Amino acid sequence: MRRLLLSAFLLIFFVPSLQAQFLTRERVLNDENFDKKPWSWGYYFGVNRYDFNFDYYEQRPDIFVEQSYGFNVGLLGNKRINDYLDLRLEPGLVYNGRNLIFTDIPGEDNDRLRELNSTYIHIPLLLKFSTKRLNNFKPFVVGGVSYSYNLSSNEKNPDDNSAGQFRMTNNTFYYEVGFGIDLYLPYFKFSPSIRGVFALSDELVRDEDPNSLYTSNIEVMQSRGIFLNFTFQ
Template sequence: MQTFDLWDKFNLCWAKVVIGVVVIVAMSGNAVYGQLEGEVNLPNSDNKKIKYGFSIGVFNSNFKLKYDDVFVTPAFDSVQSINPVNKFGFSLGLIANFKLAQYLDFRVTPKVGFYQNTIEIVYTDPTRETFAANTDLSRVEIPLLLKYKSARRGNTRMYLIGGVTPAIRVSGSKNEQELVDRIIVEDQSLSIEFGFGLDLYYPLFRFSPEIRFSRGINNMLSANDIANTEGVQRLTLNSVTLYLQFGD
């Protein structure tokens, strides 16, 4: 059962990503040009104890699964493999940045992420079955991150970022009949995040493109799901996200 037609459009998302990268490169060129010209934008920005902003993210996510021991028994002779399927999604969030030291910040970045995660069962016939997770459509995530910055060079600064992200489902399939063809996963999850980015200072705002990797910690597979994931022992959610962030 398809619950949200928007997901079909993510197959065309790579074109948008390419356009985004071109925009980032162009903006980076402008920042470097400003540096060569001797212009210093937002000179007092890094002295603020608290800064705010917002972010737009485009991500590719999938489940990482571990097979159950039952998968190698004769009961699964007709199953060739159980595979996670890569899916695109997007997120919208806010940023609260707290300065801890000259080169160290603490960030809270609450956001809403729109997911569709599925697994595909490939049989030896070969036929295929696809099951989507009941976590569709949205999850509230609260990344708690440390940002380690390099020294500022004119209007640019590199940084590393990492931390943990608790999340909870806020919408999705809850009707028992709808869940017949669904993977039932837990509402809560916890993941480790790490990545890198670039602060580009402009006269009126700071633009920060960032790549961040997320790796799930807890097993999201619900004990209530014994029909569609009998051959799976553990499910965790992984993603790679391109963030476009704007702040003061």
């Protein structure tokens, strides 16, 4: 996670800092009318890293989340509102894998481990707040809400943890906040950005047994993640 954040900061801030040294010089603007279009389109791809946030009824050993990197890819539709504000829709596909390790459950390692490989149809609706364009770059912050449908949730699966199956809800709502920079290149606009994604709803489908060692002590289970996206328009 630290390496991902460090790479994002270097990518987003190092390039503009170099250009800022030459702001007093007259420079050729690449596609200077790009942001005046009422609509623009593009695509993105990137990497993600998901975690879970747990709230418990009783104080017991925490459930350990073993994280891994996933990927995200999708399309972008951008509606210009004014010089500093845009509304954008970014439907895409997100894949990620997480392992849950229940450290307080007795038995074999297989009894303590639950593998969660999730494939989401992810649909963010975001507001993008930009600064004034400086030569060929423009920093921005972005925020909004999103919805995802988990194709691998097993919500309707009749088997639960008694049969080795951990279940999650199909539908989840999130809020998202992030920042990035638009780089105006000769033939397209390239925008690296980093974004935090935080679930608003409980994603846990509880076991049939109200005393289940896996789910009975979980009050709320919510995903949270970091997206590093590279957008081309």
